[in-house]
Amino acid sequence: MTELVRRAQAGDSDAFAALYRAHVGKVHALCLRLAGDAHDAADLTQDVFIRAWESLGSFRGESALGTWLHRLAVNAFLGTRRASGRRERRVVSVAEPGIHERGGETVSPGTKLDLEWAIAKLPDGARMVFVLHDIEGYQHGEIAEMTGIASGTSKAQLFRARRLLREALE
């Protein structure tokens, strides 16, 4: 466990601010793709860090803080989804994200922009599994454990997502 985490656990707001700065990009990327909507993603990201502050004392450092925050994000998303019910959403991904942070890349608005839009248009269940499996790298067993769906459902939804994306990008 890092010194920053220990200080934040002790109530040091500056340490928690530093943790926020270090992790907000990855947490927000996950929230944006799960929610498929920029405004919902911003709310979700806030909720994740507020939950993190409130439950940081229970973080024992068995996993990396980033992994723990990702779990919080998935839980927050599922909670929001349960509360609001399923509904169609469309992404309002504000700009092609991070393109200038990777250095040396020139403008390439085609493929990645289309892919982000296509992901946002997936049905909710397929999008969630696709984001967790193909983008975030979780296995079907982990997705089942996190989300409460069966691993067979996760596999089927992943197939569906990949098929729909290919069709959308053709």
Add this chain to the structure above:
Amino acid sequence: MTCQELRARADAYARGELDPADAAAFEAHLESCSACEAALSASDGPLPDVAGLSRSIEPAADLWPAIRERVAARRGRSAWIAPPRWALAAAAVLLIALSSGVTAVLLTSREPRAMATGNISALEAQYSAVSEDLTGALEQARSRLSPETMATIERNLRIIDAALDETRQALARDPANPALGQMVVAAWRQKVDLLRRATALGTET
């Protein structure tokens, strides 16, 4: 459901055309049949372009002030009261948030693929107004950014502007091409996003 039935119904499952009972049977079969899982993965494996997606996406507006306030309200910690630097940066933050909102509205209203070429001029005018405001804010923040950072920002802005000009010229030659309109708008999005991030950086430093 047998393996043969699953593979015959895969297309219908993907299109959401199976009734709930058949869809549930499709999913249940995949729970334990590694051969069918492999077959579906062989026909529809991972998309290669996914590897190029950004793993980190900064929020369009800084969420930290709101988080700090909400936590302070719950815990009553005096340590969470806003330090002066945030008050000093309030105007810039407001502008950044406003520009994010404008960008979001623009993007919500028109999907790039479906955008008519005739709308491009109107969209460009709106992006241009946002861009000018942010450029002014960035100028005010310039003294708080290192010369190296400013040089990087300006270099990237030149790249975007060059791409924008080139694409705009191509669109003028081929105004019925929707892909070119999409590229013009995408370039504007990137310019506004870069300006917003750069201005935010200047207000936090």
